[in-house]
Amino acid sequence: MKNLQLNTEGKLKHFLSIDGLNKEILTEILDTAESFSSMSEQRVKKVPLLRGKTIVNLFFENSTRTRTTFELAATRLSADVLSMNIATSATSKGESLLDTIRNLEAMHVDMFVVRHAISGAGHFIAQNTAPHISVINAGDGQHAHPTQAMLDMFTIRQHKHDFSELKVAIIGDILHSRVARSQIQALNTLGTKEVRVIAPKTLLPSHVESLGVSAFNTLEEGLKGVDVVIMLRLQKERMTSALLPSEREYFKCFGLTEERLKLAKSNAIVMHPGPINRGVEIESSIADGPQSVILQQVSNGIAVRMAIMSLTMQSNGEPL
Amino acid sequence: MKKILISNGQIIDPANKIEQIGNIYIADGKILAVNEQLSDFTADISINAVDNIVCPGFIDLSARLRDPGQSYKGTIASETKAAASAGVTSLCLPADTSPVIDTVAVTELIADKSEKANYNQVYPIGALTQGLAGTELSSMHALKEAGCIAVSNATIPLASLLVARRAMEYASSHDLLVMYHPNVPSLSNNGCAHEGVFATRYGLPGIPEASESIAVAQYLELAELTGCRLHFSQISSRRSAIKIQQAKKYGLKVSADVAIHQLHLTENDIEPFNSSYHVLPPFRTKKDQQSLRESLANGTIDIICSDHQPHDRDAKLGAFPETEPGISSLETLLPLTLRLVHDNAITLSQGIAALTQNPAMTLGIQSGTLSPGLAADICIFDPSLSWTINHDSWKSAGCNTPFWGQTLKGRITHTLQSGKIIYTL
Numbered sequence: 001m002k003n004l005q006l007n008t009e010g011k012l013k014h015f016l017s018i019d020g021l022n023k024e025i026l027t028e029i030l031d032t033a034e035s036f037s038s039m040s041e042q043r044v045k046k047v048p049l050l051r052g053k054t055i056v057n058l059f060f061e062n063s064t065r066t067r068t069t070f071e072l073a074a075t076r077l078s079a080d081v082l083s084m085n086i087a088t089s090a091t092s093k094g095e096s097l098l099d100t101i102r103n104l105e106a107m108h109v110d111m112f113v114v115r116h117a118i119s120g121a122g123h124f125i126a127q128n129t130a131p132h133i134s135v136i137n138a139g140d141g142q143h144a145h146p147t148q149a150m151l152d153m154f155t156i157r158q159h160k161h162d163f164s165e166l167k168v169a170i171i172g173d174i175l176h177s178r179v180a181r182s183q184i185q186a187l188n189t190l191g192t193k194e195v196r197v198i199a200p201k202t203l204l205p206s207h208v209e210s211l212g213v214s215a216f217n218t219l220e221e222g223l224k225g226v227d228v229v230i231m232l233r234l235q236k237e238r239m240t241s242a243l244l245p246s247e248r249e250y251f252k253c254f255g256l257t258e259e260r261l262k263l264a265k266s267n268a269i270v271m272h273p274g275p276i277n278r279g280v281e282i283e284s285s286i287a288d289g290p291q292s293v294i295l296q297q298v299s300n301g302i303a304v305r306m307a308i309m310s311l312t313m314q315s316n317g318e319p320l
Numbered sequence: 321m322k323k324i325l326i327s328n329g330q331i332i333d334p335a336n337k338i339e340q341i342g343n344i345y346i347a348d349g350k351i352l353a354v355n356e357q358l359s360d361f362t363a364d365i366s367i368n369a370v371d372n373i374v375c376p377g378f379i380d381l382s383a384r385l386r387d388p389g390q391s392y393k394g395t396i397a398s399e400t401k402a403a404a405s406a407g408v409t410s411l412c413l414p415a416d417t418s419p420v421i422d423t424v425a426v427t428e429l430i431a432d433k434s435e436k437a438n439y440n441q442v443y444p445i446g447a448l449t450q451g452l453a454g455t456e457l458s459s460m461h462a463l464k465e466a467g468c469i470a471v472s473n474a475t476i477p478l479a480s481l482l483v484a485r486r487a488m489e490y491a492s493s494h495d496l497l498v499m500y501h502p503n504v505p506s507l508s509n510n511g512c513a514h515e516g517v518f519a520t521r522y523g524l525p526g527i528p529e530a531s532e533s534i535a536v537a538q539y540l541e542l543a544e545l546t547g548c549r550l551h552f553s554q555i556s557s558r559r560s561a562i563k564i565q566q567a568k569k570y571g572l573k574v575s576a577d578v579a580i581h582q583l584h585l586t587e588n589d590i591e592p593f594n595s596s597y598h599v600l601p602p603f604r605t606k607k608d609q610q611s612l613r614e615s616l617a618n619g620t621i622d623i624i625c626s627d628h629q630p631h632d633r634d635a636k637l638g639a640f641p642e643t644e645p646g647i648s649s650l651e652t653l654l655p656l657t658l659r660l661v662h663d664n665a666i667t668l669s670q671g672i673a674a675l676t677q678n679p680a681m682t683l684g685i686q687s688g689t690l691s692p693g694l695a696a697d698i699c700i701f702d703p704s705l706s707w708t709i710n711h712d713s714w715k716s717a718g719c720n721t722p723f724w725g726q727t728l729k730g731r732i733t734h735t736l737q738s739g740k741i742i743y744t745l
Contacts, residue, residue: 019521019592098637119523120593120639128637141641142523181523205520206528 004126011315014135015308016122017144018185026153026189032307033154033300039076040302049310050079053110057083058100059138060116065274065298066138066148070113073305082109097121098128105130111313112136119143119178134312142176148273149182151304153190155297156228159269163187169196169222169264170213171254172232172281173203179273180232181211188212198222199254202243219254223263231256231272231281247280256282261291269293321739322364323347329369329700331355333376334673335680335689344374346696349739354690365741367734369700375672376688377409377697377735379679381499381577382553383628383650385442386717388429389418394630394717396430399650400439402716404743406650407699407732408626410441410687415452416474422447422458427466440737441697443469443683445499448487454478457487461494469683472499472553475600481538488548497683499551500539502560503601507531512641514602518587524641527602533559540567543574551682552576554627556601558611565620575682576620578612579627580656581647583665585609585722595636595643596722599629613665622678624671626653630718648718651709655728658703662729668703696739705731 119141126135216222324346342355386394434442446468508531513519515526543550629646680688735743
């Protein structure tokens with residue numbers, strides 16, 4: 001099957017998943033983001049790359065942070081941005097999703113940034129939208145959150161440079177995490193030496209090793225000697241669905257404390273896609289401490305999303 | 321009624337252990353003679369079956385016709401046409417129509433509609449519980465009198481094992497076959513793909529094999545407890561097959577079928593988020609597929625069925641987990657069975673038995689063979705004729721098949737139902 005995300009010249013047309021993208025494309029995104037990242041310190045924070053283009057943020061699931069950084073990224077590229085929060089039940093039919101898309105298409109928009117609670121929603125929209133429209137996946141169900149993964153890669157590269165030397169541990173609810181799936185694929189595509197996932201078995205998907213990771217059921221074992229520690233957010237509803245007994249027990253076993261962080265390399269960085277649950281997955285003193293790069297991730301999010309937006313628009317139609 | 325002669329075909333009738341070239345004589349809707357020379361027979365219609373295979377008409381244990389109730393997906397008229405073109409001369413209609421098949425009236429309505437469609441052998445499967453709600457027993461005796469061939473709760477779970485036990489006891493009191501789709505709903509947990517490498521990679525809610533094999537184990541125990549004739553519908557996993565094999569060895573009267581597409585596709589074959597691969601039970605691993613094929617060859621699995629589930633376009637238009645599961649599969653039944661023979665998984669005779677003699681035996685009907693005196697339910701096919709699935713060749717109202725656009729080998733040329741030609745290519 002041809003990769004839906006690439007145009008006939010192999011350039012990025014949609015950005016739906018890290019899956020199927022090669023190292024060159026990921027590196028191009030990171031390099032492009034680098035050229036944008038200094039912009040935020042300038043007095044005029046805008047470039048005219050997407051002037052005259054209309055970008056629609058379609059958020060079927062709420063997310064202030066992701067939506068805001070997409071809005072900012074689009075604005076800094078001089079695009080016109082429309083943000084729509086579409087309250088929807090998890091059972092809403094494809095028909096209505098399709099109708100929403102068709103209606104917006106009729107208004108001659110150029111890009112959809114989509115967040116949806118169902119895995120595959122981004123693919124579905126990309127397959128069913130007009131050919132001139134690019135689709136960027138801002139998180140779909142438990143499948144992928146590729147822009148988050150790329151901003152994480154960008155942050156890691158800022159601090160660690162060479163992926164082939166790195167050991168990275170991802171800790172928490174891997175099973176339900178689209179962020180983790182995209183991070184794992186990105187880390188492996190970029191040639192990371194070792195990717196580990198650490199969680200109780202209830203929060204690990206079956207056949208997790210098939211993703212190219214080694215799995216650990218204790219934090220102490222998994223953290224040993226890692227360069228990068230990525231914490232995932234723990235959703236409250238995991239306690240009520242017989243996946244975990246309590247937040248307290250989770251923190252006791254899998255919470256990142258200063259004591260435990262010492263098991264990692266002394267210069268290890270600590271990451272979190274946010275928003276963080278202080279005292280549930282991470283101790284406050286680490287979140288705010290010297291090894292934390294959590295806020296840098298947020299700022300990098302803008303540059304990385306600018307890069308992805310401009311690259312997909314570039315390959316889609318007239319030169320910019 | 322017309323006298324028909326089918327001449328010079330390769331006759332395969334597993335029940336009578338016939339595999340040879342010869343003639344079949346049909347009069348008054350019945351088979352008059354096979355492989356004899358009848359001197360005083362003047363045929364009204366002669367079918368030259370040279371180079372073709374002539375066998376009993378196929379008996380499909382599960383074909384949704386979407387009628388009554390969902391005529392936007394298919395009708396008895398459209399889907400029985402598809403059945404006829406697929407060589408299927410008898411089919412069982414699962415109880416989950418709308419309204420469900422839990423009254424004599426619905427059973428009669430189906431009989432009327434089938435008659436109008438000139439397709440006579442639609443066997444309704446009665447609901448095991450009222451409204452398929454899983455709590456109260458249906459009027460099984462009345463349903464049987466009205467023509468229901470078996471009882472089942474379709475894919476809808478029963479409230480408890482106690483209801484299951486009582487339903488099986490009551491059904492067996494009326495000598496009714498119980499068909500069961502093994503599934504523990506709390507374990508399958510609204511999943512949409514096999515809990516394996518594919519579901520993990522694409523973040524899809526998974527269905528473990530155990531949700532099926534645990535149900536198989538439970539119902540095997542209940543079959544022994546109640547003495548009920550039990551048939552497992554559409555099993556998909558190796559562990560289920562192992563349990564059924566053990567039970568058969570032990571002497572339990574159980575049977576099982578597998579949907580034809582389960583024998584050909586695995587989770588590795590699913591195109592990411594392509595909803596035409598969304599089916600329940602889900603496509604499992606290569607190992608499961610291998611085991612299902614072996615189980616068919618060694619007789620653990622008795623029957624191949626189509627598990628035909630036509631859908632309208634909208635039902636499959638959406639993100640994968642939100643689409644409706646099911647494949648329109650009547651018309652791929654023969655070519656995909658022949659592919660099993662081509663793959664040396666089973667012999668042609670085994671494949672035909674799994675579509676004819678074995679389902680007839682499970683249902684307890686006088687059919688599925690070419691014995692003189694029986695109704696002439698016959699299909700003739702060209703095993704080497706290639707055809708492409710497209711809007712010109714396809715009969716079902718549902719185009720939801722992962723094989724769409726592919727070229728398959730083996731095509732029905734004639735279908736006879738009680739001596740009436742209901743399809744010619």
